[in-house]
Amino acid sequence: MSGLVIEREVLIEAPAEVVWRTITEPDQITQWFASRVELVVEPGAHGYMEFGDQGGPVVVEAVDPPTRFSFRWNHPRGEEPVAGNSMLVEFTLTPEGDEQTRLRVVESGHELCAWPDAEKERYAEEHQEGWVEFLDRLAVLVAKRRL
């Protein structure tokens, strides 16, 4: 979905099953994300991720191998991460042929998480421009005006 906080993608020369293991297995996650990972890949499972000297709980949301994996993180300490107080990270894996996988990640923020799906869809349709592009465009416009 476009228009959310951050949306990035990459094309990987490996089948979806291999990419799936890379993004879900704790000893793999430590190589691209957190420095320590305690995680059971089951919907609703509570885990923990450490980043250097900081750390925080994560909660697994969707587990649909090998196409969809999402978790919530970055919520206030001591609070259950739910829609409205946390960031949702959603991975989508799309096979392209036998040997390639398109991996997309969307990290969405507090307010958006709490929106009903219909609202999110309308928002995405009206605002194809992502937040990064939106702010960037505004910043460039402002800079031009100041010249």
Added chain:
Amino acid sequence: MAAGITVPADEELWSAIADPSRRQVLDLLVSHGAVSASWLAGRVPFTRQAVSKHLVVLERTGLISRRKQGREVLYQVEAERLDQAARAMAELAAQWDRRLGAIKRLAEAAHAENASKNPHDQ
């Protein structure tokens, strides 16, 4: 906030620009400079009251500021804050690009290793 994001997640800022109506207001302020709430209300499909609320939220994030000119209150974009916000967003995107790049390298290496171990499976 729990730790983990190296760029601080600016909740207020994100909430502010998450709203499509506020993005519209911000867009108008960027393209037209210092304008009043009534001027804005004439150019958006929502009420003057809604415009005022959006201006309050945007002002709280520091993205816009107000000044008095005669009897009018004019709103304008704070270029430096906007620039800072754009850079923070770009850095968050770059963080994910680095992570996706690492995932790509790991998965491709694992795949190459599988292929060399099981050449007959290919």
